[in-house]
Amino acid sequence: MKTDNILLDHGSGGKISHSLITDIMLPIFNNPILSQLNDGAIFDIEGKRLAFSTDTYVVDPIFFPGGNIGTLSINGTVNDIAMCGATPLFLSAGLIIEEGFSLADLKTILQEMSIAAEKAGVKVVTGDTKVVPKGAADKIFINTSGIGIIPKNIDIASHRALPGDKIILSGSIADHGITILTQREGMTFDSSVASDTAPLNHMVKNMLSVCKNIHVLRDPTRGGIGTALNEIAIKSEIGIKIYEEKIPVKNEVAAICELLGFDPVYIANEGNLLAFVPPDHAEKVLDVIRENRFGREACIIGEVVEDNPRKVFMQTRIGGTRIVDMLTGEQLPRIC
Amino acid sequence: MKTDNILLDHGSGGKISHSLITDIMLPIFNNPILSQLNDGAIFDIEGKRLAFSTDTYVVDPIFFPGGNIGTLSINGTVNDIAMCGATPLFLSAGLIIEEGFSLADLKTILQEMSIAAEKAGVKVVTGDTKVVPKGAADKIFINTSGIGIIPKNIDIASHRALPGDKIILSGSIADHGITILTQREGMTFDSSVASDTAPLNHMVKNMLSVCKNIHVLRDPTRGGIGTALNEIAIKSEIGIKIYEEKIPVKNEVAAICELLGFDPVYIANEGNLLAFVPPDHAEKVLDVIRENRFGREACIIGEVVEDNPRKVFMQTRIGGTRIVDMLTGEQLPRIC
Numbered sequence: 001m002k003t004d005n006i007l008l009d010h011g012s013g014g015k016i017s018h019s020l021i022t023d024i025m026l027p028i029f030n031n032p033i034l035s036q037l038n039d040g041a042i043f044d045i046e047g048k049r050l051a052f053s054t055d056t057y058v059v060d061p062i063f064f065p066g067g068n069i070g071t072l073s074i075n076g077t078v079n080d081i082a083m084c085g086a087t088p089l090f091l092s093a094g095l096i097i098e099e100g101f102s103l104a105d106l107k108t109i110l111q112e113m114s115i116a117a118e119k120a121g122v123k124v125v126t127g128d129t130k131v132v133p134k135g136a137a138d139k140i141f142i143n144t145s146g147i148g149i150i151p152k153n154i155d156i157a158s159h160r161a162l163p164g165d166k167i168i169l170s171g172s173i174a175d176h177g178i179t180i181l182t183q184r185e186g187m188t189f190d191s192s193v194a195s196d197t198a199p200l201n202h203m204v205k206n207m208l209s210v211c212k213n214i215h216v217l218r219d220p221t222r223g224g225i226g227t228a229l230n231e232i233a234i235k236s237e238i239g240i241k242i243y244e245e246k247i248p249v250k251n252e253v254a255a256i257c258e259l260l261g262f263d264p265v266y267i268a269n270e271g272n273l274l275a276f277v278p279p280d281h282a283e284k285v286l287d288v289i290r291e292n293r294f295g296r297e298a299c300i301i302g303e304v305v306e307d308n309p310r311k312v313f314m315q316t317r318i319g320g321t322r323i324v325d326m327l328t329g330e331q332l333p334r335i336c
Numbered sequence: 337m338k339t340d341n342i343l344l345d346h347g348s349g350g351k352i353s354h355s356l357i358t359d360i361m362l363p364i365f366n367n368p369i370l371s372q373l374n375d376g377a378i379f380d381i382e383g384k385r386l387a388f389s390t391d392t393y394v395v396d397p398i399f400f401p402g403g404n405i406g407t408l409s410i411n412g413t414v415n416d417i418a419m420c421g422a423t424p425l426f427l428s429a430g431l432i433i434e435e436g437f438s439l440a441d442l443k444t445i446l447q448e449m450s451i452a453a454e455k456a457g458v459k460v461v462t463g464d465t466k467v468v469p470k471g472a473a474d475k476i477f478i479n480t481s482g483i484g485i486i487p488k489n490i491d492i493a494s495h496r497a498l499p500g501d502k503i504i505l506s507g508s509i510a511d512h513g514i515t516i517l518t519q520r521e522g523m524t525f526d527s528s529v530a531s532d533t534a535p536l537n538h539m540v541k542n543m544l545s546v547c548k549n550i551h552v553l554r555d556p557t558r559g560g561i562g563t564a565l566n567e568i569a570i571k572s573e574i575g576i577k578i579y580e581e582k583i584p585v586k587n588e589v590a591a592i593c594e595l596l597g598f599d600p601v602y603i604a605n606e607g608n609l610l611a612f613v614p615p616d617h618a619e620k621v622l623d624v625i626r627e628n629r630f631g632r633e634a635c636i637i638g639e640v641v642e643d644n645p646r647k648v649f650m651q652t653r654i655g656g657t658r659i660v661d662m663l664t665g666e667q668l669p670r671i672c
Contacts, residue, residue, distance in 0.1 A: 003439065004438065004439055004440065005435075005436050005437065005438060005439055006433050006434070006435060006436065006437040006438075006439060006442060006467055007435065007467070008435050008467050008469065009467075010433070010465065010467050011433070011465055011466050011467030011468075012467075017465065020465065021463075021465070024442075024443060024446065025446060025463065025465075028443070028446045028447055028449075028450045029446070029449075029450050029453075029459075029460045030450070031459050031460070031461065033426075033459065033461040033462075034459070034460060034461050034462065034463070040462055041426065041428070041461035041462035043426060043461060045384060045386070045425065045483070045485055046384055046485065048381060048382055048384050050381070050483075052426060052428060052461060052462055052483060053428070053462055054428035054429070054430045054462055054463065054464050054479070054481055055430065055464045056430040056431070056432055056464050056466050056479060058432060058466045058468050058472075058473075060472075089381065090369075090377065090379060090388055092377070092388060092389070092390035092481050093390070094390045094391065094392040094430075094479045094481070095392070096392055096394060096432070096477055097342050097346070097347070098342070099341075099342060099343065099344050100341050100342065101341065101342040102340065102341060102342075103339065103340055103341055103342060104340065106342060106360075107360060107364070110360065110361060110364045110365070111364055113364075113365075114364045114365050114366070117365070123365075123367050123369065123370075124365045124367070124370060125367065125369040125370050125377035125379060125388060126369075126370065126376055126377035126388055126389055126390055127357075127361065127370070127390065128390050128391045128392050128479075129346065129347055129353065129356065129357070129361075130347050130392050130394045130477075130670075131342055131343070131344050131345075131346050131347030131348075131669065132347075132394050132474065132669065132670055133344065133669055133670070135471075135474075136394075136396075136473070136474040136670070137394075137472070137473050137474065137477070138468065138471075138472040138473065141432055141466075141473070141477070143390070143392060143430045143464075143479035143481075145390055145428050145430070145479075145481035147381070147386075147388060147483060149381055149382065333467065333468065333469055334466075334468055334469070334472070
């Protein structure tokens with residue numbers, strides 16, 4: 001699509017976001033660390049291997065079942081760092097607050113951030129607060145950036161998937177996105193749909209303790225598992241086959257998706273991960289994921305294949321096969 | 337002031353911002369690194385001493401004489417890291433863009449960020465882009481966070497000022513704030529007022545090469561040198577005496593301040609620094625600052641005294657003395 005202006009699609013995490021990043025941003029900044037396009041940057045400082053990640057949270061509404069912009073902003077960046085195989089340690093918080101925002105709500109959000117940081121075992125060590133005049137921002141936006149340290153002999157990156165790898169998904173999909181959507185639209189379903197926002201760093205630590213050779217980790221946020229798998233297929237130049245019947249989707253979530261015409265594979269998650277693991281280690285890794293409270297529904301949803309490089313195929317429940325393409329267009333703005 | 341809602345003052349960098357941070361944020365996050373309230377957090381990771389800083393840029397207008405939101409976002413975070421005595425290495429960039437924003441302007445801003453990063457010798461290694469619907473943000477906001485490494489034997493912090501220290505200011509004050517103000521209000525002065533935005537890390541490196549024992553470094557952004565000096569006086573429990581006649585203010589800037597009733601000591605700077613240096617090293621440090629292209633107007637503007645701890649006094653041009661209090665109220669929202 002040709003356009004002279006920024007569209008909501010540019011922030012969707014899908015095809016148009018991808019082209020903004022690869023066609024415009026990467027050539028401008030032109031450095032090999034950024035070009036890796038992992039969830040975080042990985043680099044050495046005087047022999048220590050660090051992961052560094054940033055994410056801005058503009059979710060609307062700011063409070064929702066299962067969480068709020070505060071918990072999301074901590075868990076999201078903790079997870080991005082964990083997806084590099086790193087132990088997250090220190091976070092920053094940069095707030096943009098609209099004039100007139102409730103001080104009580106701000107306190108609640110900050111307290112939720114503090115609790116989330118405690119649960120994840122990280123510290124918020126530096127911050128910045130900007131207040132903009134009424135109407136120049138909508139309520140509150142939070143940027144968190146974070147630093148983690150990568151243990152020796154860990155090399156996790158989206159280009160490292162290999163044919164034969166088993167693909168593990170740690171939990172049911174689309175919970176976060178469907179929660180935000182239904183809240184925002186004021187839909188009242190008699191359901192217990194809630195965001196899955198959760199810190200996954202302890203899970204990752206346990207996974208690495210049984211298999212140092214995990215090839216790829218990814219938390220499928222904006223764009224869902226569909227977009228995440230496509231990005232990995234492209235970066236690793238491999239094909240991916242997944243099985244629809246293996247992918248856990250909660251009944252209520254599936255029902256809402258069906259009602260509204262959304263495909264859950266493209267809906268955002270905030271508390272699950274995809275892991276690409278050599279086949280001989282897959283069961284062991286799966287076991288430790290299931291021991292984690294956020295990984296009880298974990299299962300192997302597919303594998304890496306040599307055929308059809310850069311493509312993701314899904315075997316459907318009725319036995320057919322369809323391409324899972326990268327998302328085009330924005331389904332849900334301000335989802336995180 | 338008692339209020340249930342966030343005011344512009346909460347983001348001013350002055351007294352009310354200070355109380356938001358010390359009365360609300362610090363108790364909630366409750367950790368000793370954050371509580372230091374330096375320009376960046378300072379901590380160890382496996383024996384390496386790092387500085388980590390974050391800043392969000394919401395400046396309006398986004399393009400102005402001397403710079404733009406892109407250059408500002410790089411230089412500002414580079415400087416915050418440099419003020420910890422660290423060598424800045426890696427930056428993140430988190431963008432919030434309003435739907436409909438010009439793609440050409442975005443490219444210009446990104447290119448300016450890249451050029452600024454090149455000049456400062458840092459790399460933008462990770463990023464995030466969010467697009468919000470029209471009206472939910474004003475044009476573009478940029479968060480940058482950054483990491484630097486602190487050389488051995490450097491201990492720079494706002495609580496380290498000591499009686500006898502000379503206070504060096506590296507350049508003329510109020511250039512940035514007055515530029516933004518006159519641009520925003522559409523004032524047309526026949527003048528060459530321009531933002532001073534500049535990377536100060538090379539200057540700091542040279543300063544440390546002649547004096548490892550610099551006690552405090554601070555770039556006086558929001559709230560100007562008045563607020564920065566007050567913060568240092570409070571943290572170090574010392575008194576500060578400065579001399580009005582020593583403080584460089586460009587003629588045009590002074591004239592605009594006079595016309596509009598602003599005190600230049602409270603106006604934001606983006607390319608100068610304050611250094612608290614033991615008296616026997618002050619001249620040497622001053623010399624290397626003056627060798628830097630951003631430090632040609634540097635001079636010693638005052639000293640640390642034992643009297644009147646936690647207060648800043650200014651000897652005025654006509655020989656009187658006045659207290660320079662911490663700024664109360666917001667003079668200029670969205671200045672950076």
